[in-house]
Amino acid sequence: MPVSGRAYEKYGGNTTCVQIETARNEILILDAGTGIRELGNHLLQESRMRVHLLLTHFHWDHIQGFPFFKPAYRKDVQINVYGKAPKGMSLQSCLEDIVAPPHFPIPPSALKANIEYHPADKVAFEIGGTVITPVPLNHPNGGSGYKIEEENQSFVFLTDNELGVSHPSGLDFQGYINFIQNADLLIHDAEYMPDEYQNKKGWGHSTVDDAVRLALEADVKQLGLFHHNQDRTDAAVDALVQHAWKQAQSPSLACFGVQQGMEIEL
Numbered sequence: 266m267p268v269s270g271r272a273y274e275k276y277g278g279n280t281t282c283v284q285i286e287t288a289r290n291e292i293l294i295l296d297a298g299t300g301i302r303e304l305g306n307h308l309l310q311e312s313r314m315r316v317h318l319l320l321t322h323f324h325w326d327h328i329q330g331f332p333f334f335k336p337a338y339r340k341d342v343q344i345n346v347y348g349k350a351p352k353g354m355s356l357q358s359c360l361e362d363i364v365a366p367p368h369f370p371i372p373p374s375a376l377k378a379n380i381e382y383h384p385a386d387k388v389a390f391e392i393g394g395t396v397i398t399p400v401p402l403n404h405p406n407g408g409s410g411y412k413i414e415e416e417n418q419s420f421v422f423l424t425d426n427e428l429g430v431s432h433p434s435g436l437d438f439q440g441y442i443n444f445i446q447n448a449d450l451l452i453h454d455a456e457y458m459p460d461e462y463q464n465k466k467g468w469g470h471s472t473v474d475d476a477v478r479l480a481l482e483a484d485v486k487q488l489g490l491f492h493h494n495q496d497r498t499d500a501a502v503d504a505l506v507q508h509a510w511k512q513a514q515s516p517s518l519a520c521f522g523v524q525q526g527m528e529i530e531l
């Protein structure tokens with residue numbers, strides 16, 4: 266959940282939202298957590314009227330910013346939404362039902378943007394020359410991670426992915442190694458320290474140790490540790506990152522804690 270206060274100034278308090286600017290200047294957005302509010306304001310300031318929103322899944326922390334994404338209320342905005350709805354549900358209702366009473370005072374009809382929904386499941390697709398490949402998450406209620414590739418660079422976004430146990434829709438450890446292989450950047454769930462994980466098995470998140478092991482075995486160049494627990498203060502995330510460095514002990518893997526506002530160029 267979102268957090269605020271002095272203990273969270275370094276890593277930030279918003280929930281999941283990552284912006285990608287592609288080589289051909291398309292805007293991709295990964296998830297609509299609370300970070301999308303500020304991103305929406307920025308996009309309008311820059312007059313960016315077309316975005317592609319890739320959703321990993323529909324747990325609160327990944328969609329709760331959407332009602333506050335101002336571009337969605339503008340007639341001159343195009344939003345292409347990609348993702349995989351749980352069986353028997355539509356992508357549209359999974360996202361838009363939160364912009365409705367009793368959760369929200371404004372009805373979905375106020376969403377004036379041209380919003381198009383594209384179910385995405387395992388098959389790769391292209392956005393302006395950038396290739397996107399979804400992969401099933403090992404997570405309660407399922408979902409998708411994404412590999413994003415262009416000009417021989419690859420970025421894999423895998424959050425809410427539990428490497429320690431198996432869920433019905435997920436891959437096994439080797440399956441994720443194969444998918445990630447040689448990525449230039451991997452952002453992976455590293456919510457738990459090993460001692461915390463014992464009581465949280467099956468909740469859908471990974472230990473930092475498992476995330477590091479995956480990155481090493483897949484020969485990833487950079488690993489961003491992600492999905493910080495709401496109770497983990499800046500000092501505690503720093504300690505988690507140091508623990509990751511000790512586990513990695515490899516000069517070929519750069520390992521860091523993902524921070525709000527951070528920019529990475531590939």
Ligand SMILES: [Zn+2]
Pocket residue numbers: 322324404425469
């Ligand atoms: Zn989740």
Ligand SMILES: [Zn+2]
Pocket residue numbers: 324326327425492
């Ligand atoms: Zn989450």
